[in-house]
Amino acid sequence: MPEYKTDREIEVMREAGRIVGEVLDLMGQNIAPGVTTAELDRIAEEFIRSCGAEPAFKGYRVGGNTFPASICASIEDVVVHGIPSERKLVEGQIISIDVGTIKGGYCGDGARTFAVGDVDESRQKLMKVTIQALQAGIDKAVAGNRLGDLSSSVQQVVEQNGFSVVRDMVGHGIGRKMHEDPQVHNFGTAGTGPVLKKGLVIAIEPMVNAGGYKINFKPDGWTTVTADGLPSAHFEHTVAITDNGPDILTLV
Numbered sequence: 001m002p003e004y005k006t007d008r009e010i011e012v013m014r015e016a017g018r019i020v021g022e023v024l025d026l027m028g029q030n031i032a033p034g035v036t037t038a039e040l041d042r043i044a045e046e047f048i049r050s051c052g053a054e055p056a057f058k059g060y061r062v063g064g065n066t067f068p069a070s071i072c073a074s075i076e077d078v079v080v081h082g083i084p085s086e087r088k089l090v091e092g093q094i095i096s097i098d099v100g101t102i103k104g105g106y107c108g109d110g111a112r113t114f115a116v117g118d119v120d121e122s123r124q125k126l127m128k129v130t131i132q133a134l135q136a137g138i139d140k141a142v143a144g145n146r147l148g149d150l151s152s153s154v155q156q157v158v159e160q161n162g163f164s165v166v167r168d169m170v171g172h173g174i175g176r177k178m179h180e181d182p183q184v185h186n187f188g189t190a191g192t193g194p195v196l197k198k199g200l201v202i203a204i205e206p207m208v209n210a211g212g213y214k215i216n217f218k219p220d221g222w223t224t225v226t227a228d229g230l231p232s233a234h235f236e237h238t239v240a241i242t243d244n245g246p247d248i249l250t251l252v
């Protein structure tokens with residue numbers, strides 16, 4: 001069952017979300033050829049802790065697996081949940097950074113895909129379309145709409161542009177826990193699903209593949225890659241449904 005947040009709780013979540021936005025800005029300032037994703041992780045963790053917050057992903061457990069870092073760093077064909085490492089970024093790649101924070105008992109969650117130096121037109125288009133798909137979803141995060149309205153508009157933007165949305169990974173409700181009900185699919189049918197109500201807070205996060213939608217999971221238990229090896233982009237905001245329309249909590 002989804003939990004509906006009070007206005008006061010949403011203000012606490014805005015603080016966790018603002019830190020997420022600041023970390024992503026900081027990542028953008030530091031991403032360059034030759035930088036390792038482990039360095040980016042150290043920068044992110046230090047900043048999060050300096051804000052009196054906790055990195056939500058570090059120590060996050062799924063089954064018997066524990067995520068070891070404060071950010072997910074997903075390069076090129078890695079869709080999400082890439083583990084930071086000593087691998088150096090290379091000019092022309094794209095890298096998705098996903099970050100979660102906990103402040104005052106509430107979570108924030110956001111992601112952006114960045115270009116490493118100059119990237120080709122196809123990668124630029126992939127990133128642009130993923131932003132447009134996220135915005136289309138946010139635009140439907142309105143009380144009285146159904147969740148399927150949001151999911152189907154994300155899917156439409158992606159597929160009209162010749163790309164595909166990942167099926168096996170979804171967005172989610174968020175609050176005291178990083179992952180709450182409902183699941184927020186990036187594909188679906190308008191007019192179906194639960195009605196969105198004031199106080200629901202969701203992480204909307206299209207994962208968009210340049211090629212087919214199929215993904216594979218790596219043996220480390222976290223890293224997911226596109227099955228066809230083509231690049232993937234990921235943008236995410238934490239969004240509250242209010243009486244005044246969608247309220248993006250992960251803005252700086």
Ligand code: MG
Binds near residue numbers: 109171172205236
């Ligand atoms: Mg998320």
